Amino acid sequence: MVTTDEKGPLTAKKKSVIIRSCDGDEFLVSESAAVLSTSLKKILEEKEDRLIHLSDIDNKTLAMVIAYLSTHADDGLSDDLKRSFDQEFVSGKEFDVLKYLVLATDTLQVTCLCYTVAKKMADIMKNKLVEWVRREFDIQNDYTPEAEAEIRRLDAWAWDDRQLEDD
Amino acid sequence: MMQCTRSSSIRSSAAIIGSNDDLLTEFLIFFPAKSLIRFQLVSKQWHSVISSPSFRHLHSLHHCRRRAKSQPSFLLRGAVSRFFICHPTVKRLVPFSFGFKKVNILRSCHGLLLLECRKTNFGYKDYYIFNPTTMKFRNLWLRKAFIGLCLVFDPSRSPHYRVLCLVPCENSSSRLLVYDSETHTWKDSVESYTRRQKFCGGIYWNDDVYFYKSRHIYVYGNIRLLGMIRGDREEDSILLFHVTGKIMIYRFVAEVFEVLVDFRSEGYFREGLLQFEFKNAHQFIESLAPV
Incomplete structure (x- = not known):
């Protein structure tokens, strides 16, 4: 019993980290999963602290990223299963959720997930109107109407498309 | 907190x-x-x-690695320099204009085209590298008589393209001029060739350039061969044929003919005529590759 007591917390301390989201919730993550994020890996190498506070990632997004990391750290799963998990992971997610995810994966430097999410976003966006993109990304149109008309004229063929979507 | x-x-x-x-x-x-x-x-x-050129290079590289599975699109030349883009997924021919008067496509290579253009029927020939996606082009200022011309562009190997030009020399040999898009200049290559003959074109294949000579008339009755499009893998290569009102595709692997486009209900259809020119189908690849 004594050994278990001693060993239990010791193993947990060695193998796990606690990650705190910006809303204050804490997640217990295995170290093997955490190090799949290049940023977390660097933090863990630099300091002893097992508590990492992420000030710009919210609960919901962090939970999703951790689910991804844990799945990919699981040696028991085949590459095929991991690939289908990736497909499932992004399918049906709202565009807003994907925006949070791509930003979180960029901050945490989880390259593979960042790619998967960015690709999914591109898939949703590729047939959208320019106005839709500006709205979604909160971008001000900084062209004059003349400059905008000139650009449209130069690449007229790309605009000759009746399938563009605005929703 | x-x-x-x-x-x-x-x-x-x-x-x-x-x-x-x-x-x-x-x-x-x-x-x-x-x-x-x-x-x-x-x-x-x-x-x-x-x-930005750096983004366009990255984009070309990314997409040339991932293109293998998608079905290729084509540029076809109809009568009087009218061009059409044929997208296999939409099964329609979409008119396309280069903005030049007399245009001949000599080669298509990973999204870039080598064009021969004239202002009049007997005018100077100008040679251009043209990107049909961005509509950007560059005059190669090639005013020498040549016996072979070839475009080499493979984004997975280099972001720059080269144009190889075989010109005749006095002593009945020939030498190779190379245009490099990194510097946008023509350079003399040291190599010279003893044989001198006129070639119809050149193909870049597995690191070698083959200049070829034969010029057959590819018309058999009311079927006309428009061209052969080489796939990234040998088995992906296809032949395009034209019969009245239709563009047909022949796949080497499946050994079957399919109708790619049936344009008999379109405004430009002419009953009983072959409307597209032989050996004038070129692969059309959407690409941001700089010229």
């Missing part, structure tokens, strides 16, 4: 993606060329990322 409400950070998250050059580059790389041409209009910053 840090505060973080979803509604305020959703605006900032969007703004960060939309305004951080590095993240924007990583993100935009996944879009097809056509979407990016339109998205240049989102803002001046998007325009500057999308139109």
Whole structure:
């Protein structure tokens, strides 16, 4: 019993980290999963602290990223299963959720997930109107109407498309 | 404790993606060329990322590695220099204009075309590298008589293209001139060739350039061969044929003919005529590759 007591917390301390989201919730993550994020890996190498506070990632997004990391750290799963998990992971997610995810994966430097999410976003966006993109990304149109008309004229063929979507 | 409400950070998250050059580059790389041409209009910053040569090289490289599975599109030449793009998925022919008067496509290579253009029937021939996606072109200023001309462009090996030109010398030999898009200049290569003969064209294949000579008339009764399109893998190669009112495709692997486009109900259809010129089908690849 004594050994278990001693060993239990010791193993947990060695193998796990606690990650705190910006809303204050804490997640217990295995170290093997955490190090799949290049940023977390660097933090863990630099300091002893097992508590990492992420000030710009919210609960919901962090939970999703951790689910991804844990799945990919699981040696028991085949590459095929991991690939289908990736497909499932992004399918049906709202565009807003994907925006949070791509930003979180960029901050945490989880390259593979960042790619998967960015690709999914591109898939949703590729047939959208320019106005839709500006709205979604909160971008001000900084062209004059003349400059905008000139650009449209130069690449007229790309605009000759009746399938563009605005929703 | 840090505060973080979803509604305020959703605006900032969007703004960060939309305004951080590095993240924007990583993100935009996944879009097809056509979407990016339109998205240049989102803002001046998007325009500057999308139109930068470094991004265009990256984009060409990314997409040339992933293109293998998709079905190729073609550029076909009809009578009086009228061109059409044929997308196998939409099964229609879409008119296409180069903006030059007399155009002949000599070669198509990973999204770039080598064009021979004249202002009049007997005028000077100008040679251009043309990107039909971005509509950007560059005059090669080739005014020498040559016996062979070939475009070499493979984004997976180099972001720059080369044009090889075989010109005749006095002592009945020939020498090779090379145009390199890194410097945009013609250079004499040291190699010289003893045999001197006129070639119809050149093909770049597995690191070698083959200049070929034969010129057969590919017309058999009312079937006309429009061209052979070489796939990335040998078994992906196809032949395009033309019969009245239809463009047919022959796949080597399946050994079957299929109707690619049936244009008998279109305005430009002429009963009983072969309307597309033989050996004038070239692969059309949407690409942002700089010229």
